[in-house]
Amino acid sequence: MWHQLWTMISFDLRQGLRDKSVIIFSLIVPLALMGVLHLVISPSIQTDLRPITVAAAGVDDARSEVLTTVLTEGSGLEVTVDTYPAEEVRAAINDGQAHLGIIVPPEFSAELDAGRGPEITVITGDGRGLESVIAVAVLRTAVDQLNAGVVTAHAAAGLGVPGPEIDGVVGDMLAANAQAGVERGQTPREQLTPGGSIVAGQAGMFLIFTVSFGVIGLITEREQGTMTRLRSMPMPHGLIVTAKAGGGFILGLVATTVLLTIGGLLFDVSFGSLPLVAIVVVAGVLAATSLVFLIARVARTAEQAGVAQAITAIVLGIAGGAFFPLTASGWVATVLDLNPIAAFIRGLGITSGGGELAQLGGPLLIMLAFAAVMLLIARVVPQREGI
Numbered sequence: 412m413w414h415q416l417w418t419m420i421s422f423d424l425r426q427g428l429r430d431k432s433v434i435i436f437s438l439i440v441p442l443a444l445m446g447v448l449h450l451v452i453s454p455s456i457q458t459d460l461r462p463i464t465v466a467a468a469g470v471d472d473a474r475s476e477v478l479t480t481v482l483t484e485g486s487g488l489e490v491t492v493d494t495y496p497a498e499e500v501r502a503a504i505n506d507g508q509a510h511l512g513i514i515v516p517p518e519f520s521a522e523l524d525a526g527r528g529p530e531i532t533v534i535t536g537d538g539r540g541l542e543s544v545i546a547v548a549v550l551r552t553a554v555d556q557l558n559a560g561v562v563t564a565h566a567a568a569g570l571g572v573p574g575p576e577i578d579g580v581v582g583d584m585l586a587a588n589a590q591a592g593v594e595r596g597q598t599p600r601e602q603l604t605p606g607g608s609i610v611a612g613q614a615g616m617f618l619i620f621t622v623s624f625g626v627i628g629l630i631t632e633r634e635q636g637t638m639t640r641l642r643s644m645p646m647p648h649g650l651i652v653t654a655k656a657g658g659g660f661i662l663g664l665v666a667t668t669v670l671l672t673i674g675g676l677l678f679d680v681s682f683g684s685l686p687l688v689a690i691v692v693v694a695g696v697l698a699a700t701s702l703v704f705l706i707a708r709v710a711r712t713a714e715q716a717g718v719a720q721a722i723t724a725i726v727l728g729i730a731g732g733a734f735f736p737l738t739a740s741g742w743v744a745t746v747l748d749l750n751p752i753a754a755f756i757r758g759l760g761i762t763s764g765g766g767e768l769a770q771l772g773g774p775l776l777i778m779l780a781f782a783a784v785m786l787l788i789a790r791v792v793p794q795r796e797g798i
Contacts, residue, residue, distance in 0.1 A: 420657045433624050437666040441617040445674050448609045448734065462489040463542040466504065468497040469515030474523055474557065478513065478531070481553045488542055504536040511535055511543050513550065528558050603760045607682070610674030612733030614667050615755040618699045619724035621666040622659035623717070627703065630713045656700055663696040671759075683762035687771065691758035694778040698751040701785035708789045727752050751781045 470479055470492075482490045495503055500512040512534035516522075522529035533550060535543045603611060671682060671692070682688045703720055710716035730737065731752030738744075747753060758774035 420654050420661065430624070433621075433662070437617065437621040437624075437662065438669060441613045441670055442673060442677075445609055445613050445670075445678070448613070449606055449678055461542060462491065463511060463546060464491045464493060464509045465546070466495045466500045466509035466512045467492050467515070468495050468500050468513065469517065469519065470494065470513070472520055474520045475515045477557060478515065478550055478553055481549055482546055485549065488545060490546070501534055504534050507536070509536065511546050523557055529554070603756065603763055604680060606678035607680040607759070607763060608732065608736065608756060610671065610678055610680055611682075611756045611759045612728065612731065612752070614670040614674065615695060615731065615752040616724055616728030616733040617670070618663050618667050618695060618755075619703060619720060619727070622663040622696065622700045623703045623706075623720045624659065624662060627707050627710075627713055627716045627720070630707055630710060630716055656704055659703065660696055660700050663699055664692065667692050667696065681763060682759050683765060687762045687766075687768060688759065690768070691755065691762060691771065691774065694758070694775050694782075695751065695755040697782040698755075698778040698785075701782040701789070702751075705785045705789040705792070708792050732756055749777055749781070751778050754778050754781075 465479070465482060467479055470476055479492045482488070483492060493503070493509060497514050500509075500514055503509045504512045512532075514532040514534070516529070516531070519529045519531065531550070531554060533547055535547070671688070674680065675682060702723065706716050706719045706723065710719055727750055728734065730747055731750040731754075733752060733756075737747060754774040754777035758771055758778075761770050761774065
């Protein structure tokens with residue numbers, strides 16, 4: 412029986428290797444997409460905060476100097492402040508000499524003391540999107556805090572609070588409102604780099620295409636009339652199905668291993684321990700094979716099966732983060748987490764971060780449970796004639 416099984420698997424593998432579409436969809440297309448996505452997406456994903464230069468005008472007293480102080484000392488950014496006349500700030504931004512401009516009006520301190528909520532002019536330039544957003548948010552908070560302090564001081568004085576105690580009241584108010592801060596953090600160990608996410612996502616998505624070349628052979632055999640002859644041979648009927656699934660499984664293992672290896676070398680990505688990566692890959696191939704097997708059970712023709720597996724692969728790939736990460740909450744997040752491609756990417760993220768086998772429990776459970784559910788449904792679904 413084992414000899415017959417291997418004979419059929421090896422025949423299907425030889426047929427697959429002679430079929431150029433197997434090489435194209437298993438290796439060439441995903442590698443090409445990895446390169447394109449890496450060029451388009453990776454530069455736009457900023458992982459480090461860059462230095463920023465601020466052109467400031469009207470910062471000439473203790474009150475207005477607070478604005479530049481919070482930028483240089485409390486924003487978490489590396490900020491350089493250059494002083495300009497108010498009429499030259501915009502020109503400095505346009506000429507690229509500064510990334511952000513601040514114009515403090517002459518009446519700033521007077522408006523602040525009167526509790527009328529003074530305003531400052533902020534001009535943003537190109538090249539520092541995230542840093543400018545942080546700086547503007549810090550400035551807005553600083554102005555609000557200054558105004559709140561003055562209003563509190565006026566209210567305390569109006570209520571008869573002794574002068575020496577007003578500073579303490581203002582300090583308590585500012586401390587109570589200090590709800591946010593900026594500090595540098597570190598990417599979680601279970602999160603892949605942008606390049607790693609692209610490689611893992613494309614490998615996971617095209618895994619479904621790869622295994623289909625073996626499994627959908629069941630329908631091809633039926634359409635060509637060779638399934639009847641195979642079933643008439645002296646061997647268990649289930650051996651034919653096992654051989655087709657085995658061929659797809661082996662193709663999936665080989666193609667995914669090659670994609671992760673080449674993608675890792677091209678984009679400087681390490682997925683960690685080889686034995687743990689192998690476990691994740693095997694679980695991912697099992698999930699993909701079971702899905703394609705179900706499609707082969709319900710499709711009437713090989714063309715229908717091909718269209719169905721292509722749609723399924725793309726939908727699961729997009730939802731799983733093969734092209735870009737998705738964020739959601741509530742039941743939507745739960746559904747996205749049950750996606751086998753998302754679990755595959757998450758599993759490789761754990762191995763890449765140095766995780767151990769115990770930490771892979773969640774992703775592995777999702778992929779294996781997905782495989783079990785697909786096989787169970789395939790068992791229940793009425794079998795097409797000849798399969």
